[in-house]
Amino acid sequence: MSQSIQYHPGKEPHPGERRMIFRNIDRMDWDPTIERYLADGGYQQLRKALEMAPQTVTDEVKKSGLRGRGGAGFPAGVKWGFIPPGNTKPVYLIANADESEPGTFKDRYILHQDPHQLIEGMAIAAWAVGAHLAFIYIREEFPEAAKIVSTALDEARKNHFIGKNILGHDFDLEIHVHRGAGAYICGEETGLIESLEGKRPYPRIKPPYFPAALGLWMCPTIVNNVESLCHVKHIIQMGGDEYAHLGVPGNTGTRILSVSGDVKNPGYFEVEVGKLTFGELLNDLCGGPKDGRKFMAVIPGGSSAKILRCDEKSTFKAPLDENPREYGFFDIPLDFDSIAACGSMAGSGGVIVLDDSRSIPWVLSNLNHFYAHESCGQCTPCREGVMWMRKITDRLLAGNATPQDVDVLESVARQIDGRTICAFGEAASWPVEAIIEKFRDELTAATSPQNAGKPLNPEAVEQQRYLQAR
Amino acid sequence: MNSTLEQNIASPETPGTKHFPPFEPTPDLTAAADKAIAAFPPEHKQAAVLPLIHEIQRRHGFISAQAIEWIAAKLEIEPIRVLEVVSFYPGVRQSAPGKFHIRVCRTLSCAMAGSAELMDKLCELTGIDRSDCDSHHNPVAVSPCGNFSVEFVECLASCGTGPVCMVNDDFHEAITPDKAADLIGAYKPKTPQ
Numbered sequence: 001m002s003q004s005i006q007y008h009p010g011k012e013p014h015p016g017e018r019r020m021i022f023r024n025i026d027r028m029d030w031d032p033t034i035e036r037y038l039a040d041g042g043y044q045q046l047r048k049a050l051e052m053a054p055q056t057v058t059d060e061v062k063k064s065g066l067r068g069r070g071g072a073g074f075p076a077g078v079k080w081g082f083i084p085p086g087n088t089k090p091v092y093l094i095a096n097a098d099e100s101e102p103g104t105f106k107d108r109y110i111l112h113q114d115p116h117q118l119i120e121g122m123a124i125a126a127w128a129v130g131a132h133l134a135f136i137y138i139r140e141e142f143p144e145a146a147k148i149v150s151t152a153l154d155e156a157r158k159n160h161f162i163g164k165n166i167l168g169h170d171f172d173l174e175i176h177v178h179r180g181a182g183a184y185i186c187g188e189e190t191g192l193i194e195s196l197e198g199k200r201p202y203p204r205i206k207p208p209y210f211p212a213a214l215g216l217w218m219c220p221t222i223v224n225n226v227e228s229l230c231h232v233k234h235i236i237q238m239g240g241d242e243y244a245h246l247g248v249p250g251n252t253g254t255r256i257l258s259v260s261g262d263v264k265n266p267g268y269f270e271v272e273v274g275k276l277t278f279g280e281l282l283n284d285l286c287g288g289p290k291d292g293r294k295f296m297a298v299i300p301g302g303s304s305a306k307i308l309r310c311d312e313k314s315t316f317k318a319p320l321d322e323n324p325r326e327y328g329f330f331d332i333p334l335d336f337d338s339i340a341a342c343g344s345m346a347g348s349g350g351v352i353v354l355d356d357s358r359s360i361p362w363v364l365s366n367l368n369h370f371y372a373h374e375s376c377g378q379c380t381p382c383r384e385g386v387m388w389m390r391k392i393t394d395r396l397l398a399g400n401a402t403p404q405d406v407d408v409l410e411s412v413a414r415q416i417d418g419r420t421i422c423a424f425g426e427a428a429s430w431p432v433e434a435i436i437e438k439f440r441d442e443l444t445a446a447t448s449p450q451n452a453g454k455p456l457n458p459e460a461v462e463q464q465r466y467l468q469a470r
Numbered sequence: 471m472n473s474t475l476e477q478n479i480a481s482p483e484t485p486g487t488k489h490f491p492p493f494e495p496t497p498d499l500t501a502a503a504d505k506a507i508a509a510f511p512p513e514h515k516q517a518a519v520l521p522l523i524h525e526i527q528r529r530h531g532f533i534s535a536q537a538i539e540w541i542a543a544k545l546e547i548e549p550i551r552v553l554e555v556v557s558f559y560p561g562v563r564q565s566a567p568g569k570f571h572i573r574v575c576r577t578l579s580c581a582m583a584g585s586a587e588l589m590d591k592l593c594e595l596t597g598i599d600r601s602d603c604d605s606h607h608n609p610v611a612v613s614p615c616g617n618f619s620v621e622f623v624e625c626l627a628s629c630g631t632g633p634v635c636m637v638n639d640d641f642h643e644a645i646t647p648d649k650a651a652d653l654i655g656a657y658k659p660k661t662p663q
Contacts, residue, residue: 004641005628005641005643006643006644099627100624100625101625102577102578102579102624102625103578103579103625104627104629105627105628105629105630107627108627133511139627140524140559140561141561141623141626141627141636142627143639144639144641176509178520178521179520179521179524180520180559180561181520181523181555181559181560181561181562182559182560182561182562182623182624183558183559183560183561184624184625195520196517197514197516197517198514198516198517198518198519198545198547198551198555199516199519199551200554200555200558217511217514258629258630259630260579260629260630260632261578261582261629262582266629266630266631267630268630299578303577303578350629352578352629354582358582366576366577366578366581367578369576369605370577370578370625373560373605373606373624376558
């Protein structure tokens, strides 16, 4: 039995969506072959881009205001511009398809159903930055995606969209698929580069190792998320200025939100950035909470983003506002700046929804297990700290913790945050800090003595909690 | 006489060992390895460590000390450079899994959908005892017959359709505990008795 991901051919997108990158996902009669892609106007934008000067392509991407869709939200065009002027070394381009931020599931669908969109975006990006060798770093857990993309690369090579003298231009580009091996840290761009070099993926210290200057094999390297590279094709098609009209100022374009957890219809939704609010996303697009339940909290941008309570209020100025005003959770617009202004981040677009049936100590313990497993071990605060945090939340679930443990947990988190080489330190400590800040009472209640003496097998305890929480 | 590496790196036998041929640099493997190496500039052959590991693990189930030495010789690097990669990545194994290796996602969204119960059910159906497992050093447990093994893994990036799991390279969505028997059943008939 060979199994793929489940497709839903003909499934209509929600009217609140604006499909651009995901236009072909679940499309009727769509398949990932090059014939289908070409019949739909495929590779026309590569043709167009190759007629433009590379600097003009970069300028269009800068004008578009495209912000990286991998997590940090850094402007993609600006990143491309960081290649040192007068560089004589080879330049490399890497598509980061190591999608592994818990809660995020968008790149999987692009790789499976629309690989040529990525390849076209990469070829345009490679032309802009002057790269002749590029890699698609796909996580090991996507073996079928790796096969589909390899087949697509062969097709593109046969049709002269990659290879020597692309479309008759004096431009060569080879793209290879490189498979990871199950490590979350490879999603961090310098860790990814180390992994690609054949080493342990220990992230590099920045400065001096900004990939655009000292990346793969100490050469300038541009690492972009799969979704970001797909946007490049559409920016060329629409023109940077026109693309910038999508979304809201400073937060342009569309983005794919992947919603999981306690909603009626979890799934992927491509929306204009900042045009919808959390309320519209969760109640309209996702069909609201499960029957008889209420939304309790939401992790808005992958598990590393700080949790937001559904009853919290914050005051800030959203991109369309003239003055700061108070926002309830459900009114927060889904753009990078607004979510950052309420103390969290839009991150990778992975929205994890928790309803009032969930046990907060259990949620925190689950996340701590994740980060303890995935810390690469290079920096002491992270290597020791995340393990310590995991032990504390294990104790909490087992009923062996004291109220002081909550303070210790907070103190450990604060001592990891900002003291590590890469952003993993923040990624691991932010969920802890935010949950303690917003749900301290729940954690303290779990330290009550009547729970003492329960077994300390984390998985059994986890399951027990799961059953209780249901 | 065993090499120093073989004396120090043990790959304990598991019930799954019998399903995988012992490591051997067959012409097929050598050709696949050469193809993988050709993707990189000749001065950066070390980059082919992971591709070679994947080629070997797919054929032989895990990476033995001999395999490490072969990769090192092939890429003209010290064996320790290969070992440090092998020992780092959760996706690389140092002992044989079952013929069908089941990876169950345990991260938040899947856990909320019931992956812990799914794991228990899978263990019950295959007779696997996970009591000695720990996520860092001993994540894989093999069934006594060697046909199945299970492992809790971190996010498999399909959070909207949890619980999800992989059986070898096949991906399965929305495997609620009640579907565990069907899942195991789909693989069982192919198993030699």
